[in-house]
Amino acid sequence: xxxxxxxxxxxxxxxxxxxxxxxxxxxxxxxxxxxxxxxxxxxxxxxxxxxxxxxxxxxxxxxxxxxxxxxxxxxxxxxxxxxxxxxxxxxxxxxxxxxxxxxxxxxxxxxxxxxxxxxxxxxxxxxxxxxxxxxxxxxxxxxxxxxxxxxxxxxxxxxxxxxxxxxxxxxxxxxxxxxxxxxxxxxxxxxxxxxxxxxxxxxxxxxxxxxxxxxxxxxxxxxxxxxxxxxxxxxxxxxxxxxxxxxxxxxxxxxxxxxxxxxxxxxxxxxxxxxxxxxxxxxxxxxxxxxxx
Amino acid sequence: xxxxxxxxxxxxxxxxxxxxxxxxxxxxxxxxxxxxxxxxxxxxxxxxxxxxxxxxxxxxxxxxxxxxxxxxxxxxxxxxxxxxxxxxxxxxxxxxxxxxxxxxxxxxxxxxxxxxxxxxxxxxxxxxxxxxxxxxxxxxxxxxxxxxxxxxxxxxxxxxxxxxxxxxxxxxxxxxxxxxxxxxxxxxxxxxxxxxxxxxxxxxxxxxxxxxxxxxxxxxxxxxxxxxxxxxxxxxxxxxxxxxxxxxxxxxxxxxxxxxxxxxxxxxxxxxxxxxxxxxxxxxxxxxxxxxx
Numbered sequence: 001x002x003x004x005x006x007x008x009x010x011x012x013x014x015x016x017x018x019x020x021x022x023x024x025x026x027x028x029x030x031x032x033x034x035x036x037x038x039x040x041x042x043x044x045x046x047x048x049x050x051x052x053x054x055x056x057x058x059x060x061x062x063x064x065x066x067x068x069x070x071x072x073x074x075x076x077x078x079x080x081x082x083x084x085x086x087x088x089x090x091x092x093x094x095x096x097x098x099x100x101x102x103x104x105x106x107x108x109x110x111x112x113x114x115x116x117x118x119x120x121x122x123x124x125x126x127x128x129x130x131x132x133x134x135x136x137x138x139x140x141x142x143x144x145x146x147x148x149x150x151x152x153x154x155x156x157x158x159x160x161x162x163x164x165x166x167x168x169x170x171x172x173x174x175x176x177x178x179x180x181x182x183x184x185x186x187x188x189x190x191x192x193x194x195x196x197x198x199x200x201x202x203x204x205x206x207x208x209x210x211x212x213x214x215x216x217x218x219x220x221x222x223x224x225x226x227x228x229x230x231x232x233x234x235x236x237x238x239x240x241x242x243x244x245x246x247x248x249x250x251x252x253x254x255x256x257x258x259x260x261x262x263x264x265x266x267x268x269x270x271x272x273x274x275x276x277x278x279x280x281x282x283x284x285x286x287x288x289x290x291x292x293x
Numbered sequence: 294x295x296x297x298x299x300x301x302x303x304x305x306x307x308x309x310x311x312x313x314x315x316x317x318x319x320x321x322x323x324x325x326x327x328x329x330x331x332x333x334x335x336x337x338x339x340x341x342x343x344x345x346x347x348x349x350x351x352x353x354x355x356x357x358x359x360x361x362x363x364x365x366x367x368x369x370x371x372x373x374x375x376x377x378x379x380x381x382x383x384x385x386x387x388x389x390x391x392x393x394x395x396x397x398x399x400x401x402x403x404x405x406x407x408x409x410x411x412x413x414x415x416x417x418x419x420x421x422x423x424x425x426x427x428x429x430x431x432x433x434x435x436x437x438x439x440x441x442x443x444x445x446x447x448x449x450x451x452x453x454x455x456x457x458x459x460x461x462x463x464x465x466x467x468x469x470x471x472x473x474x475x476x477x478x479x480x481x482x483x484x485x486x487x488x489x490x491x492x493x494x495x496x497x498x499x500x501x502x503x504x505x506x507x508x509x510x511x512x513x514x515x516x517x518x519x520x521x522x523x524x525x526x527x528x529x530x531x532x533x534x535x536x537x538x539x540x541x542x543x544x545x546x547x548x549x550x551x552x553x554x555x556x557x558x559x560x561x562x563x564x565x566x567x568x569x570x571x572x573x574x575x576x577x578x579x580x581x582x583x584x585x586x
Contacts, residue, residue, distance in 0.1 A: 008309060009402060016403070017313060017580040084404060086411025091561055099562070109302060109409045109516045110309070111377060111402035114417050118379025119400055124407050128421055130451060150446050157422060223402045266385055269392070 002098050006110025009223030011040045012048040019108045019123035023049050026078040028071055030056040032091070036233040037167065037185070037249070038082050039224055045080075053080070057168055065094060068191075073103050083112030113222060113251055117160055119180045120217045120229050121266030124134035126258050128157030134164045135188060136196050143200045149254065150208045156258035161197075163188035163250050187248035190218040190230075194252070213284045215255040215277070217267060220246030221237035233280060240272065259285045295365035295391050297378040299403025303517030304333045305341040312401045316342050321348040321364055325384070329377070330460065330542070331375050332517055338373075346373070350461050358387060366396050369376040376405030376565075406515060406544055410453055413510045413522050414559030419551050421450030426545075427457045428481060429489050438491045440473065443501045449551035456543050477578035480541035483511040483523075487531040487545070504528035506577045508548040508570070510560060513539030525565035526573060533565065552578045 003022040008014025015023070031042055033055050038045075042053045056068075056079070063281055071077050085091050085107050098105045118124050129152060131145040145161070152159045166186040174181045194216070201209040217231040228246035230237065264281040271277035282285040296315040301307025305454065308316070316322055324335055326348050331338075335346050349361075349372070378384050378400050384512050391398045411417050422445060424438040438454075443451045459479040467474045487509070494502040510524040521539035557574040564570035574580040 006404065013311040013314070014309050014402075016301060016307050016309050020310060021306070047390065084411065085410045087408065087417055092411075092414060092416075092555065098557060107412055107516075109307075109404035109412070111404055112408045115377045115380065115405045115408040116402045118377060118385075119402070121385060123385075124380055125423055129448075130418055155422075155444050223400075262385070266389060 001067065001076050001157070002094075002103055002105045003076065003078040003108060004091055004095065004105065005078050005108045006084045006112070007038060007080050007082050008110040009083060009113070009116055010221060011038065011224065012044050014110065016108060016110060018244070019110065020049075022076070022106070022108060022140060023051070023078050023080070026076040028068075028075070028077045029053045029080065030060075030068060030078070031072055031080045032061060032082070033167065036164065039249075061094070065097060069094075069098055069101055069103055072098065073101065079251050084110050084114070087112050087114060094250070111223060113160070113162065116222050117219070117251070117253060119222055119227065120219060120231075120253060120270070122158050122217070122253060122255070122263050123260070126154030126158050126256065126260070126263075128155060128159060128256070130160040130162060132162045132164070133188065133193055133196060135166065135186070135192075136199070140198075143202050143204065146200050146204050146206075146208065150206055152256060153208045153254075155256070155257065157256040158258075159254040159256065161193065161252040161254060163193050163252065165249065178269050187250065189242050190245045190252060191238060191240070191242055191251050193233050193250070197254075198234060198238070209234060211238075213280065215259075215280055215285070217253040217255065217270065218245050219251045219253070221249060222251065229267070229270035231270045231271060232277060235271045236276070257285050257287070261287045263291050264289060294369050295362065295387075295396055296369065296371040296396045296401060297384055297388065297398065298371050298373050298401045299377045299405070300331060300373050300375050301403040302376060302406070302409055304331065305337050305508065307403065307516065309401060309403060312403065313342075315369070315399070316344070316371050316373070316402060319369040321361075321368070321370045322346045322373065323371070324373045325354065325375070326460065327431075330458065332514060332542075354387070358390060361538060362387075362391055362394055362396055365391065377403050377407070380405050380407060404516060407455070409515050410512070410544070410546060412515055413521065413524075413546060413563070414509070415533050415546060415548070415556050416553070419451050419549065419553070419556075420494065421445030421452055422551070423453040423455060425455045425457070426481065426486055426489060428459065428479070428485075429492070434493070436497065439493050439497050439499075439501065443499055445549060446501045446547075448549070450549040451551075452549065453549040454486065454547060456486050456545065466534065473497050480543065482535050482541070483538045483543050483545060484531060484533070484535055485486060486543070487527050490547075491527060491531070494557055498523060502527060504531070504548070508552075508573055508578070510546040510548065510563065511538050512544045512546070514542060515544065522560070522563035523565060524560050524563045524575040525570060529565045529569070547580070551580055552580055554580045556584050559584060561577065
């Protein structure tokens with residue numbers, strides 16, 4: 001049996017009881033470690049499971065998936081995935097291959113950022129499609145997310161913006177020399193994200209985002225003890241130091257115009273400038289809010 | 294401390310290890326039981342926790358929340374919620390009240406239908422806003438969901454349709470007499486859902502749905518051992534007996550035009566009529582699929 005087990009959002013205790021049982025029954029345990037990362041090192045998992053955990057990077061998943069599956073035909077194997085197992089296409093592929101080899105599979109679900117964003121006080125019903133924002137370079141600034149953002153914005157929906165992480169990247173030099181030397185992981189900060197968003201708004205100029213009129217919520221380590229939310233206009237967010245937003249991983253929500261006054265009131269506790277948070281919600285978003293007491 | 298603990302989707306073992314620790318530390322445990330239901334009776338939970346569980350219906354949450362919170366000020370109290378705690382507004386309200394009383398709170402996330410729908414093979418990125426479908430009566434057929442469905446459809450996005458459940462409802466007679474007699478729970482079937490959808494299409498007539506041209510995926514008990522998916526055109530789905538779809542709870546996904554060929558291929562295993570599934574995906578949705586071998 002191949003178990004594909006969601007680990008949830010932050011540490012070893014976010015696994016479900018069912019997931020933990022699957023892990024304990026497995027003779028091999030792989031941790032998928034390139035579409036997202038957990039907030040604790042794999043040693044914490046190993047100690048908690050009482051078993052070794054094999055880090056499966058992109059290369060291993062792509063090149064050795066047959067071997068992983070071969071084992072799953074004769075014994076229990078667990079593939080651990082941060083968040084929910086079916087957030088990314090990668091694991092659908094693996095399940096399709098298992099099916100074609102007649103290997104039984106079982107997916108064990110868990111929380112992912114796609115539903116846990118409810119923690120910021122915005123209602124899941126009011127979210128449109130999620131988008132991903134990758135690190136820009138001088139020559140590569142992919143901006144197709146802007147079209148999705150505009151679609152959501154036209155409908156008044158909120159947008160979850162997932163920020164790039166770079167794990168196990170090589171420099172061009174090391175890649176050319178065939179050196180298996182990898183750069184330290186990089187996580188996109190809120191400041192970088194906001195700056196890239198406003199850069200694309202300037203180029204595309206469809207009026208989707210405005211520094212002083214678009215509200216957003218910055219999120220750090222959702223679901224963990226260190227969870228932190230900071231909200232305000234994009235301008236206010238970009239004026240903060242990186243420390244304000246807490247440690248990575250971060251995500252960002254662009255607030256849509258269907259904003260409800262209960263959402264404004266819930267998120268107000270996280271606002272950089274509470275009066276301005278309410279003012280923009282009222283004057284730009286058209287929320288009916290009572291005057292502040 | 295008030296813990297608001299997500300139970301996940303199906304049974305007592307879907308709770309996270311962190312959630313179970315919170316429950317074990319709590320002197321009072323409430324189970325919210327009207328926005329959704331678990332697939333096992335509360336006795337299974339009590340046995341698993343080794344503690345009594347109090348069923349909190351809408352009345353109790355609304356009338357006695359102050360008492361629940363009063364206890365949480367002096368001891369640990371857990372409020373259990375099926376799925377993820379922050380899918381519904383109800384629990385945001387409770388957290389806001391706790392905050393105003395300076396009672397510390399901790400939300401423990403879990404899988405919900407909003408992210409676990411990835412199990413049907415459609416990518417979460419391709420979903421627009423979710424909608425709810427309530428039981429129609431002769432005189433009450435709320436159809437505002439149709440506007441949301443049209444918005445998603447215009448963008449080519451998939452739509453998760455959450456189907457009504459009626460728990461602890463009274464007949465008009467019992468309500469008028471003040472009898473606290475409640476009807477057995479009712480869960481909307483896939484057949485009813487499809488029939489209501491097509492009824493609204495007929496009235497509103499904006500061409501969002503067509504019996505023989507709209508693909509949909511019916512889902513039963515996502516995340517459980519009994520999980521079942523059945524897919525086809527709306528017409529094909531409505532021609533099936535209720536048993537085809539498995540036991541409640543059900544949900545339905547209306548497939549959007551941004552359908553990717555990998556999504557078609559993954560879901561094909563659940564199709565009522567595989568050749569027609571591929572044919573509609575190809576001719577109506579414009580998917581590039583190889584001819585069947």
